[in-house]
Amino acid sequence: MILTLTLNPCIDKTIYLDQLEVGSYNRVKSTREDLAGKGLNVSIVLNNLNEDTLCKGFNFKSNGHLLDKLLNIHHVKYDFLSLEGAIRTNIKLFDQSCQVMTEVNEAGPFVPMSAVEQLLKDMENALEHTDILVMSGSIPPGVPTDIYQRLIRMANEKQVKTVLDAAGEPLFLGLLEKPYLIKPNTLEFNQAFRKEIECGMDTLEIARQVVDSGIPYLCLSMGEEGAMLIDKEHVYRARPLPLEPKGLTGAGDSMVAGMCYAIQKHFDSADMLRYAMASAGGSIRQEGTLLSRQEDIDELLPLVEIETLS
Numbered sequence: 019m020i021l022t023l024t025l026n027p028c029i030d031k032t033i034y035l036d037q038l039e040v041g042s043y044n045r046v047k048s049t050r051e052d053l054a055g056k057g058l059n060v061s062i063v064l065n066n067l068n069e070d071t072l073c074k075g076f077n078f079k080s081n082g083h084l085l086d087k088l089l090n091i092h093h094v095k096y097d098f099l100s101l102e103g104a105i106r107t108n109i110k111l112f113d114q115s116c117q118v119m120t121e122v123n124e125a126g127p128f129v130p131m132s133a134v135e136q137l138l139k140d141m142e143n144a145l146e147h148t149d150i151l152v153m154s155g156s157i158p159p160g161v162p163t164d165i166y167q168r169l170i171r172m173a174n175e176k177q178v179k180t181v182l183d184a185a186g187e188p189l190f191l192g193l194l195e196k197p198y199l200i201k202p203n204t205l206e207f208n209q210a211f212r213k214e215i216e217c218g219m220d221t222l223e224i225a226r227q228v229v230d231s232g233i234p235y236l237c238l239s240m241g242e243e244g245a246m247l248i249d250k251e252h253v254y255r256a257r258p259l260p261l262e263p264k265g266l267t268g269a270g271d272s273m274v275a276g277m278c279y280a281i282q283k284h285f286d287s288a289d290m291l292r293y294a295m296a297s298a299g300g301s302i303r304q305e306g307t308l309l310s311r312q313e314d315i316d317e318l319l320p321l322v323e324i325e326t327l328s
């Protein structure tokens with residue numbers, strides 16, 4: 019079973035405007051609301067691939083039914099710890115005249131320490147039935163930044179594989195416990211390894227150092243430039259798929275799902291990258307927040323071109 023953890027779900031409220039006039043009166047043209055959570059996306063794609071998956075993390079009482087509804091639509095199993103308060107809203111103001119998005123994000127409700135402890139206890143039990151634990155995204159106020167680090171330690175003790183898709187301090191601390199796979203995008207990678215970059219090391223040298231330090235797989239996603247997968251013996255590079263992107267939401271999460279699927283099936287590293295690319299492609303070629311389905315991945319897998327760099 020693949021367990022995904024979403025600690026900081028949000029509602030993305032997109033407001034479409036003809037033109038954004040800062041400091042003035044703006045008339046809304048249309049709006050849409052999407053429930054978002056990186057772990058949720060990973061589980062939805064895995065469920066589309068018929069993999070057994072469970073979503074855990076925090077949900078919030080006043081509007082948490084929206085999260086339940088999303089997962090029910092996709093028939094994904096979940097078991098959240100329900101807390102007081104509301105899921106935060108991220109407002110995205112889309113100026114259609116210049117196609118520019120301005121984002122205003124809420125931090126979200128403060129999570130009390132008692133809830134963090136309860137979650138860790140729950141996770142300890144859930145890990146008994148878990149093959150892969152996926153930790154995705156930011157952490158809400160109140161949750162210590164070493165939460166992923168502690169969970170990786172717990173998982174390692176139980177021989178559960180871990181996937182860390184995070185940024186900043188939670189990523190930095192998580193790396194200390196040697197997760198099984200990390201999937202930074204270029205920005206996250208450059209932030210996490212700023213010191214090494216300043217010392218003059220290039221991307222491949224840093225990636226090699228990470229893998230040699232005991233993290234078996236590093237997938238670097240590079241947006242429209244494709245991705246790389248580095249393991250102990252190989253460096254693979256995938257070119258972007260020839261498709262028209264229609265919705266970039268969940269591209270990285272779909273990649274993570276594709277790799278988890280490949281790990282569960284004991285595929286080799288080249289196939290891990292192939293599934294990552296096909297799964298990301300299947301999500302981005304669909305509008306808005308729609309994510310890869312089995313048929314997308316089956317169709318795109320043969321189109322992925324993988325180059326061996328070393």
Ligand SMILES: Nc1ncnc2c1ncn2[C@@H]1O[C@H](COP(=O)(O)OP(=O)(O)OP(=O)(O)O)[C@@H](O)[C@H]1O
Nearest residue numbers: 203239240241242244245258263268269270271298
């Ligand atoms: N504009 C694009 N054109 C083609 N492929 C893309 C594009 N953006 C993303 N992809 C594909 O999706 C993969 C993941 O994208 P990206 O590197 O942006 O991840 P991310 O920043 O982690 O995304 P997320 O916002 O979901 O966390 C890329 O490696 C690539 O295969």
Ligand SMILES: [Mg+2]
Nearest residue numbers: 183203270271
């Ligand atoms: Mg990402």
